[in-house]
Amino acid sequence: MSSAVLAAEPAIDWHGRPLPVAAPGADPWFVRAIADQPVERRIDVAGAAIELLTWQGDDGPGLLLVHGAGAHADWWRPTAPQLVRAAGQVAAFSFSGMGGSDWRDAYSIDLHADELMAAAEAGGLFEGGRRPFVAAHSFGCLPAMLAMERWGERFAGLILIDLYLPPPGRPPARPRERKLRRYASLEEGLGRFLLAPPQDCPYPFMVDFVARRTLRHTGMHWTWCTDPDGGVPVAHDVHRARLRQLTVPLTLLRGECSRLVDVEVAGHLREVAPAGTRFIEIPDADHHILLDRPLALVAALRCLLEGP
Numbered sequence: 293m294s295s296a297v298l299a300a301e302p303a304i305d306w307h308g309r310p311l312p313v314a315a316p317g318a319d320p321w322f323v324r325a326i327a328d329q330p331v332e333r334r335i336d337v338a339g340a341a342i343e344l345l346t347w348q349g350d351d352g353p354g355l356l357l358v359h360g361a362g363a364h365a366d367w368w369r370p371t372a373p374q375l376v377r378a379a380g381q382v383a384a385f386s387f388s389g390m391g392g393s394d395w396r397d398a399y400s401i402d403l404h405a406d407e408l409m410a411a412a413e414a415g416g417l418f419e420g421g422r423r424p425f426v427a428a429h430s431f432g433c434l435p436a437m438l439a440m441e442r443w444g445e446r447f448a449g450l451i452l453i454d455l456y457l458p459p460p461g462r463p464p465a466r467p468r469e470r471k472l473r474r475y476a477s478l479e480e481g482l483g484r485f486l487l488a489p490p491q492d493c494p495y496p497f498m499v500d501f502v503a504r505r506t507l508r509h510t511g512m513h514w515t516w517c518t519d520p521d522g523g524v525p526v527a528h529d530v531h532r533a534r535l536r537q538l539t540v541p542l543t544l545l546r547g548e549c550s551r552l553v554d555v556e557v558a559g560h561l562r563e564v565a566p567a568g569t570r571f572i573e574i575p576d577a578d579h580h581i582l583l584d585r586p587l588a589l590v591a592a593l594r595c596l597l598e599g600p
Contacts, residue, residue: 302478302504304508304509305392307392307508307517308508308509308510308511309392309504309505309506309507309508309509309517310478310504310505310507312326312329312366312369312501312505313326314326314327314497314501315497315500315501317497318497319495319497321374321587322370322495322497322498322501324373325369325370325371325372325373325374326369326370326501328347328373330345330346330347330369330372330384331345331346331347331348332344332345333414334392334393335410335411335414337388337403337406337407337410338403338406339396340388340393340394340395340396340407341393341394342385342386342387342388342393342394342407342410342411343364343365343385343386343391343392343393344365344383344384344385344411344414344415345365345366345368345369345372345383345384345385346381346382346383346415346416347372347373347376347381347382347383348376348381349376349377349379349380349381349382350380351380352376352377352378352379352380352381352597353379353380353422353423353424353425353448353597354379354380354381354382354383354416354417354418354422354423354424354425355375355379355380355381355382355383355417355424355425355426355427355593355597356382356383356384356385356408356411356412356415356417356424356425356426356427357371357372357382357383357384357427357428358384358385358408358426358427358428358429358432358433358435358436359384359386359387359390359391359429359432360429360430360431360432361390361430361431361432361488361523362390362470362488362506362518363390363391363429363430363502363506364386364387364390364391364392364393364505364506364517364518365384365385365386365391365392366391366501366502366505367429367502367582367583368384368582369384369501370498370501370582370586371582371586371589371590371593372384374590375590375593375594375597377594378593378594378597378598379424379425379597380422381415381416381417381419381422381424383411383412383415383416383417385407385408385411385415387404387407387432387435388403388404388407388522389518389519389521389522390517390518390519390522391505391506391517392517393407395519395522396519396522399519399522399523399524400524401434401435401438401524402438404434404435404524405435405436405438405439405442407435408426408435408436408439409439409442409443412424412426418446423446423447423448424447424448425447425448425449425450425451425596425597426439426440426447426449426450426451427451427453427593428450428451428452428453429453429454429581429582430453430454430455430456430552430579431524431526433452433453433455434526434531436450436452437450437452437531437534437535437538438534440538440540441534441537441538444538444539444540447540448540448541449540449541449542449543449596450538450540450541450542450543451542451543451545451593451596452542452543452544452545453545453546453581453582453589454545454546454547454550454552454553454579454581455535455544455546455553455561456552456553456557457528457531457532457535457557457560457561457564458528458556458557458560459556459557459560460529460532462556462557470516470518470520470521470522470523471520472515472516472520473515473516474513474514474515475507475513475514475515476513476514477514478504478507478509478514480514481503481507481514481515481516482500482503482504482507485499485503485506485507487499487580487583489551489552489579491551491578491579491580491584492578492584493580493583493584494584495583495584495586498582498583498584498586499583502583505517506518532564535561535564535565535566536564536565536566537566538566539566541568542565542566542568542569542570543569543570543571543572543596544561544565544569544570544571544572545572545573545574545581545589545592546558546561546571546572546573546574547573547574547577547578547579547581547584547585548573548574548575548576548577549576549577549578550577550578550579551578551579552579553579570596572592574588574589574592575588577589
């Protein structure tokens with residue numbers, strides 16, 4: 293989907309990305325959320341600087357927000373501030389090769405799990421003996437599950453949002469082919485922005501926001517902040533076995549109308565998820581729940597964080 297709101301050359305941050313501001317005409321809740329600016333910094337993980345955003349609250353278990361492939365921490369900016377009251381401290385980060393994080397020569401699920409854990413520690417989520425929650429979307433579910441396999445006793449629970457693990461025999465999702473694109477203007481780049489998998493979104497200002505923050509100016513042209521060589525092979529059988537063996541309290545949250553996690557995939561997840569797993573569906577939501585049903589997602593996460 294291309295952005296619906298175009299503007300003149302904007303002010304940019306240190307990374308060359310347009311500053312995180314709400315587009316004219318955005319809903320009031322969105323404007324308030326974007327105005328609630330997090331603390332922004334970068335932490336070193338295995339030689340790469342990883343972008344970390346934190347929102348400080350009061351009492352609560354703590355929450356780490358994990359994005360999907362080709363996305364970044366800013367996908368959570370509209371929702372994170374609305375979770376502070378229930379979570380206390382909230383943190384979001386960008387995997388290496390995405391957002392404001394460094395690119396690497398090679399990537400792996402193991403490295404991304406290390407980045408996740410480093411973000412939780414640097415974000416102060418374990419302070420005072422807290423055991424935080426992790427909420428991960430799409431591809432981000434895979435390193436989140438590996439992190440739980442390694443350090444699950446340090447966390448209160450894992451929330452997997454639209455996890456794609458197809459039944460055996462079903463062809464795996466084809467990775468999106470990426471190339472290093474160059475655009476003469478921000479408007480040209482915004483016109484080429486596509487969600488993957490593609491879907492409609494009732495909030496064009498949400499798509500506009502993440503599209504702008506996915507582009508950066510190099511001094512000569514605009515390009516994407518996602519490393520075109522940043523893809524990671526996905527062995528579904530390995531991740532399926534890992535899901536079965538998780539011992540951390542687990543919730544599988546799905547978009548009711550997800551074209552990726554369809555009825556067949558959702559049924560398979562129910563078969564392989566460990567006993568005691570909670571299953572939640574967000575009504576009328578497609579795969580990119582963060583963008584098309586953000587307030588319903590906030591409500592679901594609040595309930596899970598606050599407990600029974």
